[in-house]
Amino acid sequence: MKAKADIEERIRDAARAIAGARWLTAFSGAGISVESGIPPFRGENGVWEKYDPEILDLDFFRAHPERSWPAIREMFTSFLGTEGRTPVRPNRAHEVLAQWEKEGLLQCVITQNIDGLHAAAGNRKLVEFHGHCRTMTCLDCGRQIPLNGETVRDAVPRCSCGGLFKPDFVFFGEGIPPHAMEEAERAAARTDCMVLVGTSGVVYPAAAMPVLAKRNGATIIEVNPVPSDYTGRITDIFLPMKAGEAFARLAEAVAAESAGD
Ligand SMILES: [Zn+2]
Numbered sequence: 001m002k003a004k005a006d007i008e009e010r011i012r013d014a015a016r017a018i019a020g021a022r023w024l025t026a027f028s029g030a031g032i033s034v035e036s037g038i039p040p041f042r043g044e045n046g047v048w049e050k051y052d053p054e055i056l057d058l059d060f061f062r063a064h065p066e067r068s069w070p071a072i073r074e075m076f077t078s079f080l081g082t083e084g085r086t087p088v089r090p091n092r093a094h095e096v097l098a099q100w101e102k103e104g105l106l107q108c109v110i111t112q113n114i115d116g117l118h119a120a121a122g123n124r125k126l127v128e129f130h131g132h133c134r135t136m137t138c139l140d141c142g143r144q145i146p147l148n149g150e151t152v153r154d155a156v157p158r159c160s161c162g163g164l165f166k167p168d169f170v171f172f173g174e175g176i177p178p179h180a181m182e183e184a185e186r187a188a189a190r191t192d193c194m195v196l197v198g199t200s201g202v203v204y205p206a207a208a209m210p211v212l213a214k215r216n217g218a219t220i221i222e223v224n225p226v227p228s229d230y231t232g233r234i235t236d237i238f239l240p241m242k243a244g245e246a247f248a249r250l251a252e253a254v255a256a257e258s259a260g261d
Pocket residue numbers: 138139140141142143159160161162163
């Protein structure tokens with residue numbers, strides 16, 4: 001019973017920090033999308049147990065697109081709902097973050113995910129740090145086309161100029177989009193409360209954003225089923241829970257806090 005009371009207290013503390021923040025941000029990773037049915041890349045049952053990460057290396061993709069493309073297609077068409085699969089949908093955690101933005105409570109979401117679920121839930125103040133799956137860009141002439149059932153086919157997608165189309169998420173060996181880096185750093189410098197969700201803090205440079213926020217004095221709330229690299233280091237309030245349950249309870253507690261002012 002003590003543990004349960006402890007969690008209740010942590011939820012209340014987190015809700016108080018969220019409701020009282022002047023500039024609230026969220027920082028998300030693969031763990032927020034697991035409950036939407038998207039497998040994480042790392043760890044048990046992760047994508048990298050099935051595929052060699054080499055297929056998403058930019059140089060490898062340029063040199064051997066015919067070897068990368070079938071795997072890329074298999075991995076990412078499930079996001080798109082093409083080929084008869086049901087598209088993935090935002091879960092409760094994404095929905096709460098979208099609701100908080102709508103209410104003016106949340107100023108920015110920085111996500112490491114490329115699944116587009118924050119955008120699908122309705123967040124607009126969104127930094128997609130590792131890009132997204134909505135479009136592809138020609139590596140030679142820069143022409144951009146949608147990434148959908150029409151453009152994702154068996155053959156490697158080629159531009160009319162002869163160049164190779166690459167999906168607009170960040171490959172290994174590729175830099176972070178400069179605008180995403182700038183916006184994320186600006187948000188991390190400005191925020192006074194950051195909610196980390198479903199991220200273990202091992203993928204750099206993204207993983208540095210919460211550290212930057214902490215250094216600038218932000219309260220760090222962490223939602224992860226198990227402790228991460230952040231937990232003992234920068235986290236102020238740790239909620240050892242899955243994202244969906246944690247955000248359902250936070251939404252209720254934040255609403256109660258806001259009503260209580
Ligand atoms: Zn082209």
